[in-house]
Amino acid sequence: MSGENTLPRVILIEDSRALGKVYQEYLSTLPIQIEQFTEGKSGLNAVLELRPEVVLLDLNLPGISGQEILARLNEAEFQPAVVVVTAHGSVGSAVEAMRDGAFDFLQKPFDAERLRVTVKNALEKQSLTSLVKSYKESLERDHFHGFVGSSIPIQAVYRIIESAAASRASVFLTGESGTGKEVCANAIHQEGDRRDKPFIPLNCAAIPKDLMESEIFGHVKGSFTGAAGDRKGAASLANGGTLFLDEIGEMDLSLQSKLLRFVQTGTFQKVGGNELEHVDVRFICATNRDPLEMISQGTFREDLYYRLHVIPIHLPALRECREDILQIANHFLSEYADEESKEFRDFSPEAQQVLLTYQWPGNVRQLQNVIRNVVVLNEGGTVQVDMLPKLMLHGATNLEDSVENIASVMHDLGNHHDSNAPVLPLWLSEKKAIEAAIEQCGGNIPKAASLLEVSPSTIYRKKQSWEENET
Numbered sequence: 001m002s003g004e005n006t007l008p009r010v011i012l013i014e015d016s017r018a019l020g021k022v023y024q025e026y027l028s029t030l031p032i033q034i035e036q037f038t039e040g041k042s043g044l045n046a047v048l049e050l051r052p053e054v055v056l057l058d059l060n061l062p063g064i065s066g067q068e069i070l071a072r073l074n075e076a077e078f079q080p081a082v083v084v085v086t087a088h089g090s091v092g093s094a095v096e097a098m099r100d101g102a103f104d105f106l107q108k109p110f111d112a113e114r115l116r117v118t119v120k121n122a123l124e125k126q127s128l129t130s131l132v133k134s135y136k137e138s139l140e141r142d143h144f145h146g147f148v149g150s151s152i153p154i155q156a157v158y159r160i161i162e163s164a165a166a167s168r169a170s171v172f173l174t175g176e177s178g179t180g181k182e183v184c185a186n187a188i189h190q191e192g193d194r195r196d197k198p199f200i201p202l203n204c205a206a207i208p209k210d211l212m213e214s215e216i217f218g219h220v221k222g223s224f225t226g227a228a229g230d231r232k233g234a235a236s237l238a239n240g241g242t243l244f245l246d247e248i249g250e251m252d253l254s255l256q257s258k259l260l261r262f263v264q265t266g267t268f269q270k271v272g273g274n275e276l277e278h279v280d281v282r283f284i285c286a287t288n289r290d291p292l293e294m295i296s297q298g299t300f301r302e303d304l305y306y307r308l309h310v311i312p313i314h315l316p317a318l319r320e321c322r323e324d325i326l327q328i329a330n331h332f333l334s335e336y337a338d339e340e341s342k343e344f345r346d347f348s349p350e351a352q353q354v355l356l357t358y359q360w361p362g363n364v365r366q367l368q369n370v371i372r373n374v375v376v377l378n379e380g381g382t383v384q385v386d387m388l389p390k391l392m393l394h395g396a397t398n399l400e401d402s403v404e405n406i407a408s409v410m411h412d413l414g415n416h417h418d419s420n421a422p423v424l425p426l427w428l429s430e431k432k433a434i435e436a437a438i439e440q441c442g443g444n445i446p447k448a449a450s451l452l453e454v455s456p457s458t459i460y461r462k463k464q465s466w467e468e469n470e471t
Contacts, residue, residue: 040064165191175315178365197241223272
């Protein structure tokens with residue numbers, strides 16, 4: 001199909017113009033567009049250029065024969081349904097053409113109904129072939145925007161993204177930390193008609209509460225200490241595009257009410273300003289917590305939840321997509337090996353087994369950090385099991401276990417083991433481990449988070465909690 005005409009295309013290659021007119025009249029009741037060519041070469045070129053759904057092909061043609069056209073079409077990138085038209089007494093040639101890939105044959109003379117039924121069947125066959133191909137391509141996808149994976153749970157996410165992208169409705173993403181919620185939000189943006197407009201992500205957990213309103217709505221000069229000039233917020237920057245509010249459950253209740261008005265009306269005021277501004281923004285938000293539980297605890301507004309929770313998408317944990325683990329690991333291994341000019345290209349069978357059996361509490365982000373760590377700290381062509389972080393070999397199954405093992409390993413590395421030393425509470429061991437990692441990384445929290453295999457926002461929240469407890 002080409003141009004604006006969406007009707008199925010049929011090309012008739014028949015050297016008799018008179019018969020061609022008859023066939024076109026027979027088919028005039030069908031919702032198709034049909035063109036006739038009277039010699040083999042022009043007919044073949046038209047088929048290759050116009051890519052019709054159906055070709056009505058006379059075998060006896062001047063120049064290139066029907067059999068040669070059929071052979072050329074079998075080698076083509078696309079495959080139309082070819083209906084061979086043959087004269088009485090040439091049934092053997094028609095049967096041979098069927099063996100060579102023709103869909104059906106018509107023996108002259110034939111009536112209008114026979115031709116219509118044959119063309120209808122050919123069009124239905126092409127429609128089914130196209131549908132099967134579409135489903136097959138969908139199920140065989142191993143990459144989709146920033147995602148890597150071909151398991152059934154992640155394929156379901158791909159399909160929901162494609163369906164949601166065309167809409168303007170708000171999307172609510174849920175899933176554990178590290179499952180790719182921002183990747184999903186960006187994929188929705190890139191799939192939709194806003195792809196050429198801004199995609200503005202904002203992590204509500206990584207911004208202090210007293211600055212959050214300014215980050216979203218902006219501020220005017222002098223509205224608070226340090227406001228040296230007017231500043232646009234994420235709402236203004238995302239105009240025409242997508243605003244992604246990550247970890248929305250961390251937003252203060254008072255700000256949630258202002259966000260609700262913004263979502264309902266598309267209007268807002270900058271901090272310290274009086275002017276009402278209007279923007280066109282699509283909202284995507286995400287949380288790694290249970291939103292209904294937050295509502296029951298009074299930390300998340302129910303009316304805001306139902307305003308944003310129009311299209312829900314749940315990102316599966318990596319342990320639910322185990323068949324994707326090695327594929328994702330190899331993707332990161334190739335990427336980081338090239339980035340660091342290393343020779344790594346694969347994993348030993350023992351290392352593969354560890355990757356497959358580990359529980360991955362930090363999901364894809366943790367796997368990404370592990371592979372980066374391996375590539376940066378080691379040399380070789382194959383990742384061996386002893387190159388993997390010790391925590392994975394200790395069999396940690398959740399975040400608490402991971403932190404506990406970190407504390408244990410770091411304590412052993414300090415060479416200060418004392419069998420009579422008191423057992424510290426888990427939170428204090430965790431605090432010491434995190435503080436030691438931050439110190440080791442020169443105060444670089446994102447780098448420390450990478451080595452600890454947790455998200456930076458987790459460390460920021462814990463540091464804030466410790467500081468509040470100490471005051």
